[in-house]
Amino acid sequence: MSAPTGFEDQVRNFALDVSTRVLMCLEGEPTAEQLVVEVSPRGGRFAFSYEQTLHAQAGDPAIGRVRLNFEITLDREKRYLAVHKSSFQLLDVRGKKPITRLEYVRDAPTVPCSHTHVHAESGLFTHFLARTGHPTPAEIQSIHIPTGGDRFRPCVEDFIEFLIRDCRVASREGWESKVAHGREEWRRRRTAAAVRDRPEVAVAELRRLGLTVLGRAAPGRPSARARY
Template identity: 40%
Template sequence: MPLTHDEFNDEVDAFVRDVVSAAICLSTQGWRLDVTMASADRLRSVVDMTVPLTGGPNCKSDDTLAVLTANYKLCVDSYGTHIAVEHSSFVLKAKVDRTPVIRWDYDRDANRKPRSHVQVTAHRGALSHILSRLDHPTPHSIESLHIPLGGERFRPCLEDVVEFLIRDCGFEGQKNWKQSVREGRARWRRIQTRAVVRDSPECAVTELESLGYTVTPPADGARSERTDRLTAW
C-alpha cells in the first residue's frame, strides 16, 4: 500500500532521530536542526543540520574549528511504500574563512555525475590549519586522510572510476564505453546485493515478503546477521 501523509511523516520522524543520534556523537550542544515535514498534498521533506566541531589539545572547550552541515531531501521510493533519500550533502567547512573542505554528495537522479561521490574542495592552508589545531601527526599531508566511501559492500567499482575519468576529467573513451561500463557496474552491484543479503538475511526476507514473495526458511533455522560486516567502517 502507498504511504499516507501521516505514515510518511512518521518515517521522517524516525529518520530525524537517527540524524540527531549521529549529531550527538560530535557535539551535545550548539548544533542546529531544521525539519520541513511533508504537506498534505506533497510527500517531500527537508532536513538541515549544522554541528559545530571542536577538540584537540590546543583547543578550548568552546573553540569551534569547523562545522559539519548535513542536508537531506526526502521523497517516497519508487514503490511508494517507504521514504527515500532524493539528495544528501554532508559538508565539512573550516570556520576560519568558511571554506568548504570536503563534500560527500548523493543525488538519486544524477545524470552527469556519480550518484554518490566525494569532492575535496579544500586548499592545503585551510585543512592544514584545522589538522594542526587537532594535533594531527601529519597536518600538511592531505593524502593521510582516508575518506570513507560506503565500506566493503557499497564501495565504488572500477567502472565508476572509468566513467569518472571519461566524463569528469575529459579522457578519451573507447567505442561503446557507456554500455560496457553500465553492464559491468550492474554485474558488480548484483554481486554486492547478494553479499549484502548474506550479511543480513532477515532484512532480505522482510523486504521480499513486503513485495509479495513467500520465503521458506532453511530446515536448520534462520541464519544470524553478520554484524561484523554490517558495522565495519
Template identity: 30%
Template sequence: MDLMTDKVQMRSRARTKIWLDVSSVWYRNDEGFLTATSTYWGVYLGEEHEDLLLHYDYERDKDLYTEAHIQVAGVHPALERMLGEVGRNGDHMKDLHLPVGGRRLRPSLEDLLESLIAERLLDPKPGHEKILGDSRREYRVKQISALVRSNQETAASVLRETGWDVAKKSEEGFLAGLRRSRKNRS
C-alpha cells in the first residue's frame, strides 16, 4: 500500500510559502501488522515549493546509512571542503544522512509539525496541541508495542524489575491467540 501526496502549502504568516510533502510505502508483515517500508517527510520553501529545507526519511533495512535519518539543505563551506578532502567532491550538507532514533524510536510527523510551530514557521489552528498530542501518543504506543514484540525478554525483565508478574504463554496458547487475532482482523 502506497501513500503519496502532492506538496501541501502550510499556514504561515510569512510571505515565503512553506510546503509539506509526505509519502510512505507499507506492507503487512508475517504477524499481520501493517509495517512501513519507507516514509518521507519533506519541508520545502518558496513560491512553487522549489527549495528543499529538510527531509526525514525512513528506509527499512538500509545498508549504507541509518534507516531513520534527516537531511538538511544548506551551505557550510568548511563541511564541503572536508567532504572534498575525503573524496566526496560535489557533496553538500544535504547529502549527509544524520541519524534520528532508528527503526522504533524515530520522530513522528507530529514532532516535525510541532517543531515548525515552535520555531514560528507555521501558524497553528486553535486546539492543535491536543490533536498533535493525541496523534503522537497513538503513534508512540504502536512503536512501543512493536519494540516490545521484538524485544520480549528485555521487556519482561524490566517489568519484573518494576514489580510486575510476567509469565510467558505456552507456545501452543500463543499461536492459537495469534490465529484468533488474525481472524478478527480479516
C-alpha cells in the first residue's frame, strides 16, 4: 500500500499534537530527540516516539520517564489515520526498565489487542500461575491484562491522568483542561469508528431515540474484524 498525498503531514501533525499535550501536562524535560518520525520500510506506515523525564515536584531531580511509541497506518477504508501499534510506558529514571506498559497491537493474533503489563512481584499471583501451569509464573509482566479492546481502549490522556492522579508525578497548571479536551476528541473519533464498524447498531439506537435515518450502508463496506 502506498501512502496517499498528505499522509505523512497528517502523521507529523498528530505526533506534534500528542507530544505537545504531554509536555503541557507533565513537568519534565524531553529527550534530546524528543520527537522522531520514521517511515516504515513496509511503506504506507509511519512510526514516531516521544520521551521525557518525570518529577515528584517541579525542580526536583527526575524520578522516572514516560515514553510513547506509535506506528500509524490507514484504516480499512484507506481514508483515516489508524494506530497499528502503540505503547505508553512508565520507565525508571534511566529509561531502561519499564514499570508499567499500556500497549495496543491492531492485529494481535492470540493476546488482547489492547492490554497492559505490570512489572512487579506478587507471591500470590506467582503461586496462582504456577498452579495453572503457566510457563513463566514469576514474570508477572508477561500477563496481558485486557483494557477495552480495539475501539474502547485507553488514550494518551488516560495515561497522563494516571501518572498525575495515581502516581502523583508533578503536573503543570491547567493540565485538567488539556486532558479533558484531548479525551473528548479521542472518544468522538472512537465513537465514529465504532459506528463505521456497526452502522446497523447505530441506526437502531438513533431510531430508538426518535430520529429518522434514511438510506443504507454502501455495499462492499469492509467488515469489522473481531479482536480479542
